Every structure is written in C-alpha cells, then in structure tokens.
Amino acid sequence: MLHTTTPSPLNPLGLKGAGEGGTIPAIAALLSAVENALAPFGVRVAEAPLTPERIVALVGEAARGRTR
DSSP states (O other): OOOOOOOOTTSTTOOOSOSGGGGTTHHHHHHHHHHHHHGGGTOOOOSSOOOHHHHHHHHHHHHTTOOO
16 A cells, blocks of 8 residues: 655645644533533533524423423
8 A cells, every 4th residue: 555645735834634633522512511501491402403493492391391
C-alpha cells in the first residue's frame, strides 16, 4: 500500500483535519445546558436535535409526568 502526503495549501503548516475534534463535544454541552436550564420543570433531554418545538413538547411531557 502506498502512502502519499499532500500538505494543505490553506495554512502555513500544511495541516489538514486538525480542528474537527474540538466540535464533537459541543452538541452534548448545549443539550446539557438546556437540560440544566429546564431542570426546575422536570425536563430530561435524552436526544438531539433539540428544536424549539421539541423543548415545548418536553416541558409538556414533564408537566404530565411523562419523561424519556
């Protein structure tokens, strides 16, 4: 198997794909922040995406005693 190195012309170091790792935990952090903000309402966030409509539904479910 042949390995070819081709530096990126877009930055001075020629690095590629070095910045994506920092974005992975961002969604989990946002979901956790929303869950913390809605904790007084008994809301538990268990899945993404978290749309405004989904937040309203989660608050309604928590008010009715149904959580996921």
